Amino acid sequence: MTQAKPSGKNSFRGADMERPLIAVTMGDPSGVGPEIIVQALADPELNRLCRPLVLGDRGALERALAITKLPLTLETVQETGPLRREPGVVYLRELTRLASEEMTFGSPSAAGGDAAYRYICEAAQLCLSGAAKAMATAPINKEALNRAGHHFPGHTELLAQLTGTDQVVMMLAGERLRVTLVTIHEALAQVPALVTRERVLETIRITDRALARYFCPAPRLAVLALNPHCGEGGLFGDEERTVIAPAIAAARAEGIDAVGPLSADTLFHFAVSGGYDAVVCMYHDQGLIPLKLLHFDDGVNVTLGLPIIRTSVDHGTAYDLAGTGKASAQSMKAALVMAAQMAAMGAAPARG
Numbered sequence: 546m547t548q549a550k551p552s553g554k555n556s557f558r559g560a561d562m563e564r565p566l567i568a569v570t571m572g573d574p575s576g577v578g579p580e581i582i583v584q585a586l587a588d589p590e591l592n593r594l595c596r597p598l599v600l601g602d603r604g605a606l607e608r609a610l611a612i613t614k615l616p617l618t619l620e621t622v623q624e625t626g627p628l629r630r631e632p633g634v635v636y637l638r639e640l641t642r643l644a645s646e647e648m649t650f651g652s653p654s655a656a657g658g659d660a661a662y663r664y665i666c667e668a669a670q671l672c673l674s675g676a677a678k679a680m681a682t683a684p685i686n687k688e689a690l691n692r693a694g695h696h697f698p699g700h701t702e703l704l705a706q707l708t709g710t711d712q713v714v715m716m717l718a719g720e721r722l723r724v725t726l727v728t729i730h731e732a733l734a735q736v737p738a739l740v741t742r743e744r745v746l747e748t749i750r751i752t753d754r755a756l757a758r759y760f761c762p763a764p765r766l767a768v769l770a771l772n773p774h775c776g777e778g779g780l781f782g783d784e785e786r787t788v789i790a791p792a793i794a795a796a797r798a799e800g801i802d803a804v805g806p807l808s809a810d811t812l813f814h815f816a817v818s819g820g821y822d823a824v825v826c827m828y829h830d831q832g833l834i835p836l837k838l839l840h841f842d843d844g845v846n847v848t849l850g851l852p853i854i855r856t857s858v859d860h861g862t863a864y865d866l867a868g869t870g871k872a873s874a875q876s877m878k879a880a881l882v883m884a885a886q887m888a889a890m891g892a893a894p895a896r897g
């Protein structure tokens with residue numbers, strides 16, 4: 546057992562470093578998923594932290610190994626029990642056998658979308674059954690997913706359904722900044738109606754609980770405004786006064802250290818200077834633009850509020866790079882490390 550050192554925003558409290566089994570979903574076969582997975586799994590340090598089991602397609606992974614020229618072999622396994630861990634071996638649960646025309650680089654296909662969907666469903670089942678302690682996901686293409694008839698905007702919403710969870714929260718995290726989102730994959734025009742007092746309050750609660758459990762004992766949360774200059778006294782909108790401030794007051798009455806509403810244009814400067822442990826943002830790009838500006842290379846997407854642990858890369862399928870071997874595997878590696886560390890803390894009692 547080792548204690549993780551508290552350094553930066555991706556550090557952990559009291560992580561028990563036993564090696565948990567992590568289900569790694571291969572993502573869209575036409576994107577960079579297979580190649581960043583094999584690159585990440587080539588790192589021996591990662592295999593000291595966890596036992597990764599890839600859920601995917603042998604042909605796609607063999608192609609990724611050929612492209613990256615990594616000295617790894619693939620071993621197909623059925624069991625999830627105590628896997629032998631030979632150095633240089635990638636363990637695979639083979640869920641699909643895609644034809645090459647179903648995984649053309651850079652081209653979304655219904656077969657690829659359906660395959661990606663199956664990997665996610667299987668990983669969620671492994672986590673729900675306790676066979677895997679966490680899942681880490683490579684990127685999917687939402688167009689391909691929907692072409693296959695799976696009408697979800699992303700993993701987050703699919704996992705909420707698969708696990709029977711009412712409200713989940715998307716968090717993206719790097720060493721310098723964490724953001725969580727009140728609304729996720731929504732058209733901007735729909736956002737004001739979706740920013741309700743209940744949704745803001747529940748996002749604050751889920752953020753606070755998850756941070757306290759996994760990342761820092763007493764989270765300090767900044768809650769953003771929706772409108773410029775916090776609505777400028779109602780001149781530019783009044784959601785701050787009617788919705789966000791009452792939600793913050795209710796959270797504070799529950800003992801949560803949340804402050805706001807704060808103007809989004811200046812707040813991130815203070816958040817990265819160490820003033821807050823997470824920033825609760827009202828919509829996707831409000832939070833993800835600053836996060837990816839700082840942490841595109843090594844950011845991790847974590848779904849909070851699920852009964853299972855799920856982390857992910859912070860980028861998409863990068864069709865323009867797929868098959869070149871040039872995509873960075875840093876975010877995939879960071880997602881696996883975070884999944885392993887969270888899994889090692891899985892038994893820690895949640896606060897509140």
Ligand SMILES: NC(=O)c1ccc[n+]([C@@H]2O[C@H](COP(=O)([O-])OP(=O)(O)OC[C@H]3O[C@@H](n4cnc5c(N)ncnc54)[C@H](O)[C@@H]3O)[C@@H](O)[C@H]2O)c1
Pocket residue numbers: 577581683684685686687688700846857858859860861862863864865866871872873874
């Ligand atoms: N976790 C996920 O599954 C996830 C996350 C984000 C986007 N997506 C999906 O991916 C698809 C493509 O989305 P997009 O084009 O908006 O974003 P993208 O992240 O795929 O690409 C944006 C830019 O970043 C570059 N890039 C992405 N990953 C990189 C890496 N590992 N190394 C170096 N450069 C990298 C790409 O080459 C491109 O120039 C969409 O269907 C989107 O919904 C999935």
Ligand SMILES: N[C@H](C(=O)O)[C@H](O)COP(=O)(O)O
Pocket residue numbers: 698699700701702833846857858859860861
């Ligand atoms: N909003 C995420 C991002 O931009 O990184 C991304 O679309 C992933 O979403 P899911 O984890 O729900 O697939």
